[in-house]
Amino acid sequence: MTSLNEEMADVQTEIDRVRDRIRTDVPTLFKFDVTVSQIEYNATNNSVTLTVEPSSNARTQISDEFGGVRVKMEDQLTFEFQFSSQE
Template identity: 80%
Template sequence: MSSLNEEMADVQTEIDQVRELLRTEVPNLFEFDVTVSRIEYNANNNSVTLTVEPSSEARKQISEEFGGVRVRMDDQLTFEFQFTSDV
């Protein structure tokens, strides 16, 4: 039987792995450069919430995509991923 400290360390390792996966994979969902700026685990909902912000290059990329239009970005996107269990 493992100790509480070992179990907490295992959970933290899993959360860190999820964070790294999200930082790597989420930007691939967009046609322009974005930065994953905040990732928070919510134990009550067993979910991870992350914030995505356009990078400094995104405005230029979007402008070029739409033929040189002026692009203004003032906001961010927030996603919540709910964990499920196969057990």
């Protein structure tokens, strides 16, 4: 039988693994550089909310993509991923 501390350590390891995966995979969804700045797990909803912010190079990258248009960025994007169980 495992102790509560061992189970909590296993949970923390899994959360860390998910955070690492999010930090690696989410930026590949964009055609410009972004930084995943905040990741929060909500146990009630069994979901992860993350904040994505454009990098300092993003404005230039987006401008180049659209032929030199002027780009203004003032905010961030927030995503919520709902976990589902596969049984």
